[in-house]
Each structure stands twice: as C-alpha cells, then as structure tokens.
Amino acid sequence: MALADPPPELGRRLLATRRLTLDLAAPLSDADATIQPMPDASPAKWHLAHTTWFFETFILRDHAPGYRPFDERFPFLFNSYYEGEGERHARPRRGMLSRPSLDEVRTYRIHVDEVLERVLPALSPELLDLVELGIHHEQQHQELFLTDILATFAANPLEPAYGRFEPAAHASTDALQWTEGRHGLVEIGAPAAGFAFDSERPRHQALLHPNAIADRPVNNREWQEFVADGGYSTATLWLSEGWDWVRSERIVAPLYWDAEGTAFTLAGRRPLDPAAPVAHISYYEAEAFARWAGARLPTETEWESFAATADPAAGNQLDRAGPVTPSSGPGPFGDVWQWTGSAFLPYPGFAPAEGTVGEYNGKFMCGQFVLKGASCATPRGHSRASYRNFFPPSARWQFTGVRLARDS
Structure with a gap:
C-alpha cells in the first residue's frame, strides 16, 4: 500500500x-x-x-x-x-x-x-x-x-426520525436510456499507486462482450410497476434461493416500504418519490427485477469499465452529519450501491495484506456479491471505480439499488 x-x-x-x-x-x-x-x-x-x-x-x-x-x-x-x-x-x-x-x-x-x-x-x-x-x-x-x-x-413502532431535512430534488421519471459499454480486453482493479483495499488488486485484464448499461439506477416508479405486476408472487422470475427467501420471509416490497406508498427514512416516514432510485433491495430482488424488465445485472467488469472515467466524488454522497436519502443525482456514483451479478472472489494474483489486517477482506470471499459505486450514506471521497463493496444476497438494510445491463 x-x-x-x-x-x-x-x-x-x-x-x-x-x-x-x-x-x-x-x-x-x-x-x-x-x-x-x-x-x-x-x-x-x-x-x-x-x-x-x-x-x-x-x-x-x-x-x-x-x-x-x-x-x-x-x-x-x-x-x-x-x-x-x-x-x-x-x-x-x-x-x-x-x-x-x-x-x-x-x-x-x-x-x-x-x-x-x-x-x-x-x-x-x-x-x-x-x-x-x-x-x-x-x-x-x-x-x-x-x-x-x-x-x-x-424497529420502533413510534418510528422516530434521526433528524429533519427537506426532501431532496429528484430527476424526472423519463424512461431510462442505454449506454453502449466497452468490449474486448479491458483492465480493471486498482492501480499500484494510491490507496486501495487489498481485494481491489492486482490490476488485471478482463474480457468484455458487447454490452449496454442503463444511464441511471432503477427508480421507485419502476419498482412499483414490478410490484403491481405480481413481481413478488411470480416464481419464474426468481432464483431458487431467492424464491425460498421471498416465501419464508414474506417479502412483498423493498425494506421500509408500506402498502400506502410510503417508506421509512432517516427523516421519518415519507411518501415514496417516484423519481428516486429504489433502495434497500437484496441481490435476489435486483436479479428478479432485471429478469422481469428483460435485462440482467451488470458484471463487475462491465460496471467498472462503464464508470472508469467518471468522477467518484460526484453525485449524492455524505458530506456532513445529518439525514441522507437517495436523490437521483447524475453519474454512476452516489444515491445507492448497485448490485452486480459477480461473486466477490479474489482477482488473479490476489494476496491479502500482511498481518492481522489481512483478515479485512480475503476471508469473506465466499457467498457474497459485489456492489459498485457509492450511496447517499458513503462519505464523499471514499469510493472509486475499482471499489468492491460486498454483501450476502439477502442483505438489504444498506442503501442498495440496481442499475440494469443487457447484451448488445
């Protein structure tokens, strides 16, 4: 380092x-x-x-x-x-x-x-x-x-607010657009100089097939359409483990949503903003939505290549203490972490950091999926295109969302 x-x-x-x-x-x-x-x-x-x-x-x-x-x-x-x-x-x-x-x-x-x-x-x-x-x-x-x-x-029936703030301004609910991704041999991973976690290295070549990535994350309006269309009750949309999870946990909507069209936030319960990126969804939900939408999740390589020239300090991220919320800012960073279809596994030539701090990432490379970008709760300057956030597929209490991809 x-x-x-x-x-x-x-x-x-x-x-x-x-x-x-x-x-x-x-x-x-x-x-x-x-x-x-x-x-x-x-x-x-x-x-x-x-x-x-x-x-x-x-x-x-x-x-x-x-x-x-x-x-x-x-x-x-x-x-x-x-x-x-x-x-x-x-x-x-x-x-x-x-x-x-x-x-x-x-x-x-x-x-x-x-x-x-x-x-x-x-x-x-x-x-x-x-x-x-x-x-x-x-x-x-x-x-x-x-x-x-x-x-x-x-978890408190009183639903206390962590703080008070004005709702953020959001982008329009216009249909998403597709951006052609790079294909052929590309390089991913953190360069040798500068800070990065050990799991981001070594930088290496990866092969990309023709692909396209959505210009923004999926928003609440689109997720409401998925719910209304029976997305949570259609077994053919779900991975087997995901369908078992939906039934055993009685999942019918993203975490913190209710049947009246509101969601609990750090500022208390509020009406859902249709333009805001959907948040607090699991990998299982993201994968099922992508299938419903006729798309798929991006691979880690596709997402990193897509974001390689973007400013990782841009977008809606945490700048100071106070409540935060997704606000549909521009670019690939901010608002919500974005699930990829890639498992959190070591890169070719990966070596954990020396000493006890080497337990930081490597021992979790099993049963986890990679998320890319940053969220509204990520301190600005913390993330980068090579950053590899990871959680198990059922996790959704983080500000996790989804950006769609497709073959082209």
Whole structure:
C-alpha cells in the first residue's frame, strides 16, 4: 500500500473523519446508541468504540512509546472479527452492552485521538499506511452507522426520525436510456499507486462482450410497476434461493416500504418519490427485477469499465452529519450501491495484506456479491471505480439499488 498523501494532509483527514463520526452520533441518546435491531446491524455506540479500537490496536498499542490501553477489557468488547486479536464478544449480543456508556465511549475516543495526533509525525511509512487504512475503515463504519440507526428506528413502532431535512430534488421519471459499454480486453482493479483495499488488486485484464448499461439506477416508479405486476408472487422470475427467501420471509416490497406508498427514512416516514432510485433491495430482488424488465445485472467488469472515467466524488454522497436519502443525482456514483451479478472472489494474483489486517477482506470471499459505486450514506471521497463493496444476497438494510445491463 502506497501512502496517498503527505503526513500533514493525512493528519487533517484523520481528524476530520474522527470528528464526523462523533457528529453523526450527536443526535442520539445513550439508549438509541445501545440498541441492536438485528444481528447484521451493530449499535451506534459499538461503531464509535470499534473504530477507536482499530487505531489503538494496530497503531498505538505497539508503536506509541509508553502507551497504555484505555481499558484492558475493551479489546474483548470491540474486536469485530480479527481472529489474530483473540476472543471477542459475540456479534449478535452487542446490543446487550449497556456499559460502557455512550459518554465513556466518547472519552475513549478522545484519549486515543490525543495520542494519535501526538505520535502521527513520528510514524514510519508502514504505520502511516495503517493510519490510511484506519481512515477508510472508519468511513465504512460511518455508512454502517447510518444504515444501522435507520434499522434501529424502523424497529420502533413510534418510528422516530434521526433528524429533519427537506426532501431532496429528484430527476424526472423519463424512461431510462442505454449506454453502449466497452468490449474486448479491458483492465480493471486498482492501480499500484494510491490507496486501495487489498481485494481491489492486482490490476488485471478482463474480457468484455458487447454490452449496454442503463444511464441511471432503477427508480421507485419502476419498482412499483414490478410490484403491481405480481413481481413478488411470480416464481419464474426468481432464483431458487431467492424464491425460498421471498416465501419464508414474506417479502412483498423493498425494506421500509408500506402498502400506502410510503417508506421509512432517516427523516421519518415519507411518501415514496417516484423519481428516486429504489433502495434497500437484496441481490435476489435486483436479479428478479432485471429478469422481469428483460435485462440482467451488470458484471463487475462491465460496471467498472462503464464508470472508469467518471468522477467518484460526484453525485449524492455524505458530506456532513445529518439525514441522507437517495436523490437521483447524475453519474454512476452516489444515491445507492448497485448490485452486480459477480461473486466477490479474489482477482488473479490476489494476496491479502500482511498481518492481522489481512483478515479485512480475503476471508469473506465466499457467498457474497459485489456492489459498485457509492450511496447517499458513503462519505464523499471514499469510493472509486475499482471499489468492491460486498454483501450476502439477502442483505438489504444498506442503501442498495440496481442499475440494469443487457447484451448488445
């Protein structure tokens, strides 16, 4: 991993990232921050502590002279899945951690941040690379923070709003258009220079057959037509596993929709905007819709090639604390992550990062599908065309949508 910026810029981004996480948590009570609505989601308080544990463990513990951990019990509570760091609290029971309090977790963050700021100028290039990784890791958790608190409030019959804001302006509901994609040999994956996760490398050649990709994601109006046409009750549209999932979970619409044409959002329940990109759909739903529409999901290579010249910092993404919502911005980035038809598998020549941080991506390369782009909850500047988000096919509590593709 090459250092992306000189240390002063790295320090500025580190502090800005750490500050944004606290800003996102500012509207929450201790009770709000403790609840875990489902095993896939984590309490807001846990996100604040885990991202701090990451810096304490991989930067300060062994590389800050004289550093003593804030609390010797915290590594057991706030390790996520790093086997190399030992035993940990069970993920489905994170919501049982009424202690430490939210204020104690904030104090933990202050303690670690003060030491980070002090030792940053003296860190080796290798440790600065780990700081860079930690920034991107925390940005991932900022998005998880928002999607998890949305799931938390949606589980409350009172449906409390995380915040208040004006509905975003959306594009028209005009029929989607098709853009011819590249074909032949193309290169995908992150270049050798600059930050990227290990799963994005090495850059390599891939073969593309003639294809076309839609100029925008599928919107709510189109998804309502799918629902009205019996999309969720027509077995022939679904993969076998998807059909089993639909029936066993009694799925009839995207997550957070109701029968009255509204959806629950971070700003509370609101009428569906027909022009907004459909959000909170699973891979199973995306694949069934594509079949219904006479199209298919793009491959990872098709999507990355399509987006290669686009500005990854454009579009509707997270800039500051506050509620977010898909708003149908231009370009391939922002609004919703987009499911592809590609499994999350290693690239030819893939090698995980050295050390315990090598558990970050590689061990999840089974049973997951790749999503590309960015969402309205993705911190601006976090994503790029080579970025490989991934989730299991039933996941839909994230801001996940779909952009269609077809052969041409």
